[in-house]
Amino acid sequence: MKTRRDFIKSTAMIGAGLSILKPSLSFAETQPKKVKLGIIGVGLRGQSHLSLIMKRNDVELVAICDVQQRMMHMSMEMIDKMKYPMPQMFLDGPYGYRKLLEIEDLDAVIIATPWEWHKIMCVDAMKAKKYTACEVITGMTVEECWELVKTSEETGIPMMMLENVCYRRDVMAVLNMVRQNVFGELIHLQGGYQHDLRGVKFNDGITAYNSGVEFGENSFSEAQWRTAHSVTRNGDLYPTHGIGPLAMMTNINRGNRFTKLVSYASKSRGLHEYIVNKGGANHPNAKVNFKLGDVITTMIQTHNGETILLQHDTNLPRPYSLGFRVQGTNGLWMDINKSIYIEGISPQHQWEDAKPWLEKYDSPRWRQDGDKTIDAGHDGMDWFVINDFIEAVKSRTKPPQDVYDAVTWSAITPLSELSLQQGGCSVDFPDFTNGKWSERRN
């Protein structure tokens, strides 16, 4: 457990190191097309981005920022190992990132911090005129979502939420099939986040995963902040991996929009049982009441008449599955059984192995760039999502996922919480585009 005194000490220490570690600006000056990038938050997720960024020859990493010495040191080691020019480093408390944003010729930032910091950091970054990429969950409340939209509109600065599952190879192949009308008119879609996170929500304070039953200040990495949401909130806390791809397929904010949703929550058992089984019934955390239901199910209605089912299931022992289903008037794909059926093409009225279909409709982008993704996280999806952001910065164009997508997907969380608070009532979906959804096109 770090004390406040330790924190001040470590901040000061890194602060003293800044002048030594500051990179030469001439590096960027000689290669004017390189994107000057900063990373706010170099925890484990930020380090994954760091690793990708250092491999790109069209980006110059000029600064990184965090609130924890340990994460900064881990990042420095990575940078050293890559023999990458050491960027400026900001370890100066929660608002230290604002100093990073003061770097005048910084083009863009990637934000990979706890959810509760995303909104203010995105707002500050856009106000500082930096292209803004942010890890998923951009807006913890509907009000935060609106603030992000208004800031992006007022500053003219694009904001992209880094929803990587939109770039999953099978998902992109299926999107390709959707665009080519293989499924016919879309009718019903499913997705979600079904991922046993118990070993992420708790650890021993030293090793990030599967190492103990601590969370909050006694823990390390995500367990420090993410688990608290399971204590105090009940709703679909992590909707974007499921909804992002489905929203793209159904043209949400581009001729279609979500009109309402409703959520149900099962009882909460998984996290408590995990603590008792691994830490014993007398462990202090065995007294914690977790508000988050183990399985949250959410139904969404779209303007164009599709229904979308989302599931959030992170507290129970289960194999990982995003549970995709894309169903139209001609047939459907499901990922859980890796199968497709298309009427008139599938030889029999039964499931076919999806593989030949996914190969046939493999995204041209994967065919072209697939080999670049080999070292990237999450089966290569991360390379694509970062690449699309960097390309948008380079060309000063809008990224393919924009601020409206970011908040529309993120708003599912507070809306599902509201639906549950109201006993399972349907909740109207705000139109963050203020009517522009009907004119916008892919």
Add this chain to the structure above:
Amino acid sequence: MKTRRDFIKSTAMIGAGLSILKPSLSFAETQPKKVKLGIIGVGLRGQSHLSLIMKRNDVELVAICDVQQRMMHMSMEMIDKMKYPMPQMFLDGPYGYRKLLEIEDLDAVIIATPWEWHKIMCVDAMKAKKYTACEVITGMTVEECWELVKTSEETGIPMMMLENVCYRRDVMAVLNMVRQNVFGELIHLQGGYQHDLRGVKFNDGITAYNSGVEFGENSFSEAQWRTAHSVTRNGDLYPTHGIGPLAMMTNINRGNRFTKLVSYASKSRGLHEYIVNKGGANHPNAKVNFKLGDVITTMIQTHNGETILLQHDTNLPRPYSLGFRVQGTNGLWMDINKSIYIEGISPQHQWEDAKPWLEKYDSPRWRQDGDKTIDAGHDGMDWFVINDFIEAVKSRTKPPQDVYDAVTWSAITPLSELSLQQGGCSVDFPDFTNGKWSERRN
């Protein structure tokens, strides 16, 4: 198309035949333990029951009844072919079944008629003191459900809805696993009716399946009556195959109960497209507006905190799947990928083939009686459901599915319709047991 005049003519014709075909009562008198049974409704489903019944040596089929000459003739042919003693036959219009119920020594009836006739026929049968089995959907409205409960309570006559999926071999193995706590405490369950019924909802008036685009009076068998529900109603029209097994696993009406549900409906496209594609855009039925959404999704909350997801998907091209998922604190089963994962037993944190599990926990009843089911419909499930009814009649005990189950499962339809009419509001579930659910046990 049959005219009313044809109908009267055919009724009279069979009426004239009755005295010849009436079976000798002495058959039953010499074997007093045989259950004297009548079948009301010998359409294709009733004929399937007829076939099973004739093979049993503990039942004497004493009467059959229908409103259609064609169905009566088909049944007579089956009976002839089996060299089974010809039962009394009632072909005397919609209320002809009441004459069947007047047979004094009749012990029991099986009702296999259109949904809209189930309630009145069950009520009449119970009032006539006949053990009553009825095909699924017993109660089209909440009021009908209550009437069935009150009639059963007042007459003391059990009523069993013939929900056969409760007897599916894998379902019974999973129920066995639930009872032995393999899944731990149940958290979330899924099921439904995902069955491409387009070839059932429409035909050419001669052949029952996949033969045309007619429904109503120009069609044959189920299309005559079932399809009309897709024209005028929007909701989960066929919930019992999915909910029956899940209700048994979660002890509904036996220490647990459904407290509320909410439904969403997708747009309606499948039936119209089917007509246009098979019958042409100028076919009169291409003008029909089908109210039933192609995919209806319903969430149910239980008193004990489980959530249940039900899906109804009968208008689109798709492989058959009831979509079962049974998930508890230890792991889960899904039927779509034929997989199970149980923490601490499954060798890795990934799906295992369900087969060895289902064999290990195979129901003792299937082990004992599985060979008797070989000729029975729906992979043998039908033998079990009929057998349980007949055994209850023989022992004058309550069948394992009782009137409370029948109406609780059936009421999902009108409640989901109401939820949709109210724009996706949650609707409270009536307690048909009037509080007895908390005391009743398996």
